[in-house]
Amino acid sequence: MDKKFALDDDSVVVIIGSGAGGGTLADELTRQGVDVVILEAGKHHTQEDFENDEWAMFSKISWLDKRISAGGWHHTQTYPNLPAWIVKGVGGSTMHWSGVALRFTPHEFRIKSTYGDIAGANLLDWPVSYAELEPYYERAERKMGVAGTKASGLPPMPPSNHTKVIEAGARKLGYKEIVRPVASNTQPYDGRPACQQIGFCMQGCKIGAKWSTLYSEIPRAMKTGHAELRPQSMVLRVEHDKRGRATGVLYADKDGRQHLQKARVVCIAGNSIESPRLLLNSASSMFPDGLANSSGQVGRNYMNHTTAAALTINKGPVYMYRGFDIATVISDEVANRPERGFVGGYHLEGLALHLPFTAAFMKPGGWGREVTSALEQYDHMSCVWVCGEDLPQEENGITLHPTERDQHGLPIPIVTKTDHTNDAAMRRHGLGQWRKLSEAVGATRVIDMPPYPASHNMGTNRMSAKPRDGVLNKWGQTHDVKNLFVSDGSQFTSSGAANPTLTIVALAIRQAEYIAGAMKRREL
Known part of the structure; x- marks a missing residue:
């Protein structure tokens, strides 16, 4: 049912972004009879638009508006205008994500209490505990169809040859926590087919076996008659009244025309770059440093996981590109064991790269015998992605460029990131363990x-x-503006070692429950 809401309808919840947070929120709110308008900056692609081609899909769905990489990280040289590899389109990065659905562990919600004071880090405990979030993790696993979990009842993803090679090395090192919790169907589930092991999972699942809000939550919300989706609608600012309550959002459509959509509640789910950028761009005389920024923490404490990658050339063929893109996940190193020389932990994730990305990522901007001799043995390769906890640092974050503007006249974002010494030590350890495994x-x-x-x-x-310590309370509600929420990964107080999507979805389910209840009680 195609529902249309008037621009002056101030009874709706406006959701900015349609990915893991925004799409889930829309589904959960409309189930409870709440009217929502979903504003998505990108296009509305369909599965027919997906191509089993890494570069074609990178160009088609990635958020390629200009951004600047700043700080001490290597992206200032290797990817100066692409600090983040995320999606601009309906479904957000749930089109591109690998499908790994891992939970945080309990200590990762309490990093200040667990790690103590660490020089250079801005540590803080979450106002939410693992115990409080656990039932929502179960609901998220059931909603997304996470294979190998009790919540979904789906059997684990069958092992590929890539899986078997990595697991053999892992067991020789004594690793025992070898898992594959992926949100892709191993048999038909929730109206989606079973995975066919095509292998281009991060290019958009052509058959729809992998969970994505594009073809799960968004269509389901639309069918209720309580949702309207407006793609190619870039939100420019959030408006507020004299009391400091959000009243609506100003956005530009695909032709550049500006519209003001009124709202009862505004939920920002743009991602950790666009969400703080929007709050900063919504500065006013009442909020001179940016909307909801009395703490000065909007845009600060940016985290993107401590990551590293390595390719291994094995004696025999592996054909890592055959099968689901995540071969396996080794979780033995997630526990906090400071005797390794760092706090926090990491996962070793067997990640398949196809030949184009292997060539591009191996030595960005480089070539020569070192690269070509490896590519000649592509069919013998296995690959790992180290995914570890990234400590929050106040100076890492999103700021607005003083002079350069985008196509909408907004300051482009500067993404500043410098490693903490803890990150560097963890990265060395992870790569070292992979080398031993190989x-x-x-x-x-x-x-x-x-x-x-x-x-x-x-x-x-x-x-x-x-x-004073952050931007949001435990419901993702801004401390400063009662009817303004944030619903994406930017609300994370720590990064943990787990891929963030499952936690974003769990928090969105919980947030929707709170918002719907507060609206019924006339608190919002």
């Missing part, structure tokens, strides 16, 4: 690669128990 199964060569642009973007509007 050598244990007779690898002939291991090639360390620089991290790619961030797919996991967190922090910048973090939750905090006290308003």
Whole structure:
């Protein structure tokens, strides 16, 4: 049912963004009879638009508006205008994500209490505990169809040859926590077919086996008659009244025409770059430093996981590109064991790259015998992505460029990131363990690669128990503006070692429950 809401309808909840947070929120609110308008900056692609081609899909769905990489990270040289590898389109990065659906562990919600004071880091405990979020993790696993979990009842993803090679090395090192919790169907589930092991999972699942809000939550919300989706609608600012309550949002449509959509509640789910950027661009005489920024923490504490990658050339063929893109996840290193030389932990994720991305990421901007001799043995390769906790640092974050503007006249974002010494130590350890794992199964060569642009973007509007320490309370509600919420990964107080999507979805389910209840009680 195609529902249309008037621009002056101030009874609706406006959701900015349609990815893991925004799409889930729309589905959950409309189930409870709440009217929503979903504003998405990108196009509305369909599965027919997906191509099993890495570069074609990168160009088609990535958020390629200009951004600047700043700070001490290597992206200032390797990817100066692409600090993040995320999607601009209906469904957001749930089109591109790998499908890994891992939970945080309990200590990762309490990093200040667990790690103590760490020089250079801005540590804070979440105002939410693991115990409080656990039932919502279960609901998220059931909603998304996470294979191998009790919540979904789906059997685990069958192992590929890539899986078997990595697991053999892992067991020789004594690793025991070898898992594959992926949100892709191993048998038909929730109206979606079973995975056919095509392997282009991060280019958009052509058959729709992998969970995405594009073809799950958004269509379901639309069918209720309580949702309107407006693609190619770039939100420019959030408006507020004299009391400091959000009243609506100003956005530009695909032709550049501006519209003001009134709202009862506004939920920002743009991602950890666009969400703080929007709050900063919504500065006013009442909020001179940016909307909901009395703490000065909007845009700060940016985290994108401590990552590293490596390719291994094995003695025999592996064909890593055959099968689901995530071969396996080794979780033994997630526990906090400071004796390793760092706090927090990491996952070793077996990640398949196809040949074009392998060539591009191995040595960005480089070529020569070192690269070509490896590519000649592409069919013998296995690959890892180290995904570890990234400590929040106040100076890492999103700021507005003083002079350069985008196509809408808004200041472009500067994404500043510098490693903490803890990150560097963790990265070395992870790559070292992968090398040992590879050598244990007779690898002939291991090639360390620089991290790619961030797919996991967190922090910048973090939750905090006290308003002075962050931007949001435990419901993702801004401390300063009662009817303004943030619903994406920017609300994370710590990054944990887990891929963020499952936690974003769990928080969105919980947030929707709170918003619907507060609206019924006339508190919003």
